[in-house]
Amino acid sequence: MATINKNKNIKTANTKAATANTQTAKANVQSATTATKTATKTAAAISAQMSLMDQIQQVEFTIYELILYLDTHPEDTFAIEQYNMSVNEHNALRAQYVKQYGPLMQGDPVNANTWTWGLSDFPWDY
Amino acid sequence: MWIYEKKLEYPVRVDKRNPELAKIIMTQYGGPDGELAASLRYLNQRYTMPDNKTKALLTDIGTEELAHLEIVATLIYKLSKNADLEELRAANLIGHYTEHGKALYYADAVGIPFPIECLTAKDDPIADLQDDMAAEQRARATYNHLMNLTDDKGVYDTLAFLRQREINHFQRFGEALQQVQESYACKKVIVQGASITSNVAVAGTTTPNVQGVSTSSNVAGTSTAANVQGTSTASNIAGASKTPNVSGTYKK
Numbered sequence A: 001m002a003t004i005n006k007n008k009n010i011k012t013a014n015t016k017a018a019t020a021n022t023q024t025a026k027a028n029v030q031s032a033t034t035a036t037k038t039a040t041k042t043a044a045a046i047s048a049q050m051s052l053m054d055q056i057q058q059v060e061f062t063i064y065e066l067i068l069y070l071d072t073h074p075e076d077t078f079a080i081e082q083y084n085m086s087v088n089e090h091n092a093l094r095a096q097y098v099k100q101y102g103p104l105m106q107g108d109p110v111n112a113n114t115w116t117w118g119l120s121d122f123p124w125d126y
Numbered sequence B: 001m002w003i004y005e006k007k008l009e010y011p012v013r014v015d016k017r018n019p020e021l022a023k024i025i026m027t028q029y030g031g032p033d034g035e036l037a038a039s040l041r042y043l044n045q046r047y048t049m050p051d052n053k054t055k056a057l058l059t060d061i062g063t064e065e066l067a068h069l070e071i072v073a074t075l076i077y078k079l080s081k082n083a084d085l086e087e088l089r090a091a092n093l094i095g096h097y098t099e100h101g102k103a104l105y106y107a108d109a110v111g112i113p114f115p116i117e118c119l120t121a122k123d124d125p126i127a128d129l130q131d132d133m134a135a136e137q138r139a140r141a142t143y144n145h146l147m148n149l150t151d152d153k154g155v156y157d158t159l160a161f162l163r164q165r166e167i168n169h170f171q172r173f174g175e176a177l178q179q180v181q182e183s184y185a186c187k188k189v190i191v192q193g194a195s196i197t198s199n200v201a202v203a204g205t206t207t208p209n210v211q212g213v214s215t216s217s218n219v220a221g222t223s224t225a226a227n228v229q230g231t232s233t234a235s236n237i238a239g240a241s242k243t244p245n246v247s248g249t250y251k252k
Ligand SMILES: [Fe+2]
Pocket: B038, B065, B136, B139, B165, B166, B169
């Protein structure tokens, strides 16, 4: 009987934890957006390419945070919604970047007459 | 399979060449609590996890640690790039130079090569996940030490990001551990006999304490770091410490 009570408690506590975590996820998404604003300002001065990369990194961070959250909270529909929205935003930004500056990943299209994958700098060199 | 993306997870800015700082950051490259160790440990433990959810979490965190490894490598490379021999001598990197030149090498801050025995795996989700949580805390503590040792604002910012990721990983591992314990306890999925249930009982009582204590001490020690990174992660920590029901679900 003690076991049953304990399980019940765990369930209640779990629901609470899930709610708290949804708030965490919300807060994360919000702050990522705020961070995009501040980060974009400084990066824009450096170059348009860096600025675009910065935006990609920000959205990607949101996605990554949501992925780990969803791994342990797979039924949080709010987080899934946020995830899908961020993925769409990420796809659009990425497509723009790849079109302008070349492939980021194997499988990205190459819009040039040279194999730009091997010509562009690696991230530790720029 | 894995696919490489020609970009960093988080931007790396180094304000000034500093081989000495490169030398100490090296521990997060090839030290026992570094990113290589974390990645290899999680990616190796995932095969024997009891359910797909936990396998997914270990795969995803293990993969992110590889991205962190590249960030750390970029920090080391940029901090020591163009350093002359005198600078390397002053930074105590002359031994490293003798063995490896300017190449990166998987070693800790005092040059000890990567210790393979740090890659624990027990085919026991409770032992493994507890260990992963401890590993995240050790990595966080190491980043704390590194942040105390740098006044380079660019480097500090990147270290603060990496440090915050360790806290978030810790949180997720804690949730995974709790869920694994619950599924053993509730469904009575006892594959190997009673030993598992008794494990659950022991681990169940200790987990909330571990989480509650460590996260609250995090908050105290690191307010600046959390500020640098942004409110997301700050509220994360605050939430965990103030409302123990996030981590301390076994309390009542
Ligand atoms: Fe981590």
